[in-house]
Amino acid sequence: MNYIRTVTSFGSEDIIERKYEVRLQGPMNFGVKKGIVSGLMYGFTQIAMFFIFGLVFYLGIVFMVRNNLAVDNVFTAIYAVLFSGMTAGNNGHFMPDAAAAKHSAANIFEILDEKD
Helix, strand or coil: CCHHHHHHHCCCHHHHHHHHHHHHHHHHHHHHHHHHHHHHHHHHHHHHHHHHHHHHHHHHHHHHHHHCCCHHHHHHHHHHHHHHHHHHHHHHHHHHHHHHHHHHHHHHHHHHHCCC
16 A cells, blocks of 8 residues: 555656545535535524524513513523523534434445345
8 A cells, every 4th residue: 555655656746636636626615515504504593592582581571561470480481481492593503413314324224234
């Protein structure tokens, strides 16, 4: 496995480097697109989470005023809703990883199901 010595002995470093760079363009473009989609989805989940924060606090005040509710009951309900919204928002950015894991599991089962 002396490929490096062979390439060096023929003085082909530049040729191999260019070929390697060309081969890396496809995965790099795919990674950039995946990063953009993942970032947009993460941003969307964060926007949704903070919109829910504002809506819940507003509705908590409205319900408290209209129904003569105690402040501690309102805040207990608000924090229960906010933490469930935060959990849903924070887990949204794992969706690309879940899809990759599903694909990997399918590949593993395909290998296991192959006949020798």
